[in-house]
Amino acid sequence: MINFIPEEKVQEILERVSIEQIVSRYVSLKQQGKNLVAICPFHSEDTPSFNVNPTKGLFYCFGCGAGGNVFTFIMKAENYTFVEAAEFLASQAGILLEDNKLIKKVDKEKNSLIEINSLAQKFFNYMLIDSTKGEKALEYLKKRGVSNEIIAEFGLGYSLDEWDSLSKFMTKRKVSVSDLEKVGLISPRQGNASGYYDRFRGRIIFPIYNLNGLVIGFGGRIIDDSIKGPKYLNSPETKIFQKSKLLYGMNLARDEIRRKDLVILVEGYMDVIATHQNGVKNTVASLGTAFTAEQAKILKRYTDNVVIAYDADEAGQEASLRGLSVLNENGCKVNILTLPEKSDPDDYIRKYGAEGFMDCVKNKAIPLIEYKLKIASQKNRLDTIEGKKKVLDFIINDLTKVNSLVEREYYIRLISNKIGVTEQVIAAEMGKHSRSLQNIGTNRDKKVIVRNNSKEKYLMGNSAQVKVERFLVRYVMENPQNIEWFQENVGVHSLQYSKSKLLIRDLIKYVEDSGGSDKFCFKNFLITLPEDLQGYLSEIMTVDTETYSINDCVYIIKNNWYKLQVENLKKEISAAEESEQKDIVDSLVSNLVEFQRDWKQIKS
Numbered sequence: 001m002i003n004f005i006p007e008e009k010v011q012e013i014l015e016r017v018s019i020e021q022i023v024s025r026y027v028s029l030k031q032q033g034k035n036l037v038a039i040c041p042f043h044s045e046d047t048p049s050f051n052v053n054p055t056k057g058l059f060y061c062f063g064c065g066a067g068g069n070v071f072t073f074i075m076k077a078e079n080y081t082f083v084e085a086a087e088f089l090a091s092q093a094g095i096l097l098e099d100n101k102l103i104k105k106v107d108k109e110k111n112s113l114i115e116i117n118s119l120a121q122k123f124f125n126y127m128l129i130d131s132t133k134g135e136k137a138l139e140y141l142k143k144r145g146v147s148n149e150i151i152a153e154f155g156l157g158y159s160l161d162e163w164d165s166l167s168k169f170m171t172k173r174k175v176s177v178s179d180l181e182k183v184g185l186i187s188p189r190q191g192n193a194s195g196y197y198d199r200f201r202g203r204i205i206f207p208i209y210n211l212n213g214l215v216i217g218f219g220g221r222i223i224d225d226s227i228k229g230p231k232y233l234n235s236p237e238t239k240i241f242q243k244s245k246l247l248y249g250m251n252l253a254r255d256e257i258r259r260k261d262l263v264i265l266v267e268g269y270m271d272v273i274a275t276h277q278n279g280v281k282n283t284v285a286s287l288g289t290a291f292t293a294e295q296a297k298i299l300k301r302y303t304d305n306v307v308i309a310y311d312a313d314e315a316g317q318e319a320s321l322r323g324l325s326v327l328n329e330n331g332c333k334v335n336i337l338t339l340p341e342k343s344d345p346d347d348y349i350r351k352y353g354a355e356g357f358m359d360c361v362k363n364k365a366i367p368l369i370e371y372k373l374k375i376a377s378q379k380n381r382l383d384t385i386e387g388k389k390k391v392l393d394f395i396i397n398d399l400t401k402v403n404s405l406v407e408r409e410y411y412i413r414l415i416s417n418k419i420g421v422t423e424q425v426i427a428a429e430m431g432k433h434s435r436s437l438q439n440i441g442t443n444r445d446k447k448v449i450v451r452n453n454s455k456e457k458y459l460m461g462n463s464a465q466v467k468v469e470r471f472l473v474r475y476v477m478e479n480p481q482n483i484e485w486f487q488e489n490v491g492v493h494s495l496q497y498s499k500s501k502l503l504i505r506d507l508i509k510y511v512e513d514s515g516g517s518d519k520f521c522f523k524n525f526l527i528t529l530p531e532d533l534q535g536y537l538s539e540i541m542t543v544d545t546e547t548y549s550i551n552d553c554v555y556i557i558k559n560n561w562y563k564l565q566v567e568n569l570k571k572e573i574s575a576a577e578e579s580e581q582k583d584i585v586d587s588l589v590s591n592l593v594e595f596q597r598d599w600k601q602i603k604s
């Protein structure tokens with residue numbers, strides 16, 4: 001999306017629009033030190049924790065962690081996409097976006113394709129509701145409990161079982177054949193035959209809307225399952241329809257998703273329709289393709305909490321796992337719901353109502369690791385060593401990513417009980433796994449020796465680590481030419497706080513992509529980040545003021561990193577000793593000696 005607004009326009013908007021003016025339309029701001037404060041518009045509170053720093057053009061809320069610049073603010077406050085926010089802010093500042101010819105041309109073509117779709121939607125809808133030819137389709141929907149209101153709300157329709165009824169209707173209204181093909185409503189005849197035929201024939205039609213409620217594509221389902229051909233058929237990818245970037249039902253569900261702070265992800269059109277009809281309106285569906293990062297980002301605009309309620313069959317399980325990892329990587333909290341009796345959400349909610357369905361969402365949805373354990377245990381023989389190993393391999397990476405020690409302990413016990421391997425061995429495997437990941441980055445560090453005398457000033461505890469990491473983030477943001485220095489002397493891997501890690505990793509990539517640090521623009525970088533990182537970065541840039549000596553920072557970070565490695569190694573060694581794995585003990589001990597020697601070097 002960002003590509004549609006040229007960078008210099010974004011720059012111009014940021015220079016001309018004042019954040020305090022925009023924000024003050026939503027809340028009343030009071031001066032407090034160098035910042036302005038207010039009651040946060042994004043969460044409910046009694047004492048103001050929402051800060052605006054006009055000089056830097058940033059806002060940050062201590063209560064809910066929301067933060068960013070004026071783009072972030074307006075996107076959050078109005079549910080705008082980036083382009084919509086740019087249009088709105090540009091109009092506020094009297095900046096013309098229209099004089100960008102690219103936008104104009106693309107928009108004009110897109111608009112005409114959307115108009116064709118909207119005309120087709122009316123045609124399909126008429127055939128379902130008002131034509132005798134659509135009786136069978138209407139009967140099918142009624143039998144599945146779909147009401148007239150829902151048919152209207154979702155704009156459902158029926159495509160006649162004829163080769164050219166839509167084409168005829170459209171050409172009478174002066175729509176060109178080439179536009180109909182561009183929007184995917186007709187296909188050229190196969191082989192030597194000339195001419196076209198309607199893509200959707202004899203199908204219930206589910207119009208697919210974008211967030212603004214405009215028809216961008218269609219899905220069609222056959223009524224009679226005995227008829228050959230695919231059960232579901234979608235519009236092909238077009239200029240306005242990209243399956244990987246949209247979610248079915250999002251236009252109707254987004255307010256409810258935000259209100260409930262939860263989205264339920266289902267598999268099919270009918271699942272969305274049945275749940276909405278029964279009053280569960282925070283459901284959306286991905287359209288039969290693998291769940292994508294773009295889709296995760298759409299969801300993240302409204303909530304971090306996702307329940308996946310796909311079908312209980314094998315394909316549904318695999319889709320759940322794929323969706324899970326994508327959502328997880330994008331910072332969502334994901335639980336998986338497997339409905340009883342092998343039902344899909346459509347069947348289940350029609351049988352047990354909203355209450356029964358929501359009861360399952362609340363009580364039967366389980367987190368990632370439990371779900372993976374369940375699946376892997378079904379697929380492998382747990383009475384064989386090979387089977388136990390496979391289960392553990394399948395989970396270990398996710399397990400090492402769990403930050404909370406309490407959760408970790410819970411899972412380790414759960415796995416231990418399930419597969420019959422001691423908790424110590426699982427912990428040792430985890431250590432081995434995370435070290436094999438960290439070692440990728442250590443060679444570079446071994447060359448670096450930092451000497452300084454003032455290091456004793458600082459506590460070596462976690463609070464120093466956090467402060468120093470935050471300072472380093474600020475240091476490279478304010479002086480992006482230091483990124484190379486950072487990579488040489490510190491390295492992303494030796495940071496311990498995951499948000500600092502992600503932030504610097506994104507910064508490095510951003511600078512590489514935009515052709516060097518001299519072209520770096522902080523404000524433009526900020527809006528490319530996911531919401532939680534925008535918040536974290538805005539917090540650092542608006543709140544932090546302390547400065548530290550860079551040598552001290554490097555020392556503290558390196559020292560803590562070695563300390564952690566050595567502690568982990570010692571734990572692994574004692575676990576390996578307990579389970580009498582002599583080979584492993586030997587190799588761990590030689591690792592330990594090496595680490596301790598390197599550690600000593602930075603201390604001297």
Ligand SMILES: [Zn+2]
Nearest residue numbers: 040043061064
């Ligand atoms: Zn807040």
